[in-house]
Amino acid sequence: MVRVLLSGVVGSTAYGLARPGSDVDRLGVFAVATQELHGLRRPAESVVTTAPDQTFHEAAKWCRLALVCNPTAGELLWLPEDLYEERTPLGSELIGLRRSFLSAGAVRSAYLGYAGQQLRKLRTRDATLPETRARAAKHARHLVRLVEQAVGLHETGELRIRLAEPERIRELGERIADRPESAEPLLAEAEHRLDRPGVLPAAPDERPVEDWLRRVRLANLTPLAAA
Structure with missing residues (x-):
């Protein structure tokens, strides 16, 4: 079971470079049920398709990519409002943390x-x-x-x-x-x-990111069935 937290249209459409016939690229962050992270086999951290062109990363993997300022992952938090297609409360919280990922x-x-x-x-x-x-x-x-x-x-x-x-x-x-x-x-x-000197910090602020990820895990922790 997965839950999409945030997704939107990225790539040439977002940049304003799309032409008729251009591919429409989508990027998103999802969370798995927390129990699935503790079994013998971990769930897939990314789901990528080409028809349609979509890339979805599990929340922890997406955070790791964003903390090293991966340009493809990071742009999800800076999209124009009209390009978000799914935006949960946790997804909105993630957007609010976007500067914490920068260094x-x-x-x-x-x-x-x-x-x-x-x-x-x-x-x-x-x-x-x-x-x-x-x-x-x-x-x-x-x-x-x-x-x-x-x-x-x-x-x-x-x-x-x-x-x-x-x-x-x-x-x-x-x-x-x-x-x-x-x-x-x-x-x-x-x-x-x-x-030259810039405005970015020397290191990202990982604490609020860690706190957000823990809230994601709590929100996706389902009660265990009685033995």
Whole structure:
């Protein structure tokens, strides 16, 4: 038995980059019945499907991902209100804790690390295959978005999901897809800005996260049948 605590539409729809025919990606957090965590076999920590495109993480796993500022997991707490599809009271509490997950080093490592991965994909793709061009542009858009989100988090403590200028991101992505080396100044500038003092703490605040997870476990503890 599982209970969805929070879910919403993420990805290109959330960023404002979706076009007709774009996939609709969903992300969520669920809790299993607490008793299931104490048997011989632990329940699955993630459920991923491709038709439709959905990723749901069990509450503890999602918290571990968010505490290292995983960009994909963390965006669930910063969605525009209209993109939440399921939001329980515990889910709303989790949104209220979103700044507790943030830390300067983790934001730098995770966001710039993911951006660097996108650049490596661009550099190693087989440019002779026409189907890789659209994929390259997608990687380039992710790179630009991740860099800008990292700087925004570092300097303001806020994660902007819906991009202010999606067409600019799209056009810049097209240029970087054609010339991957043109992303290097963008990454260098982001590293320079993240070297400056920012507003994020040195470490995440784990105590309220731990308290929330314990409330989740209590809420999903069902009475045992009499022996």
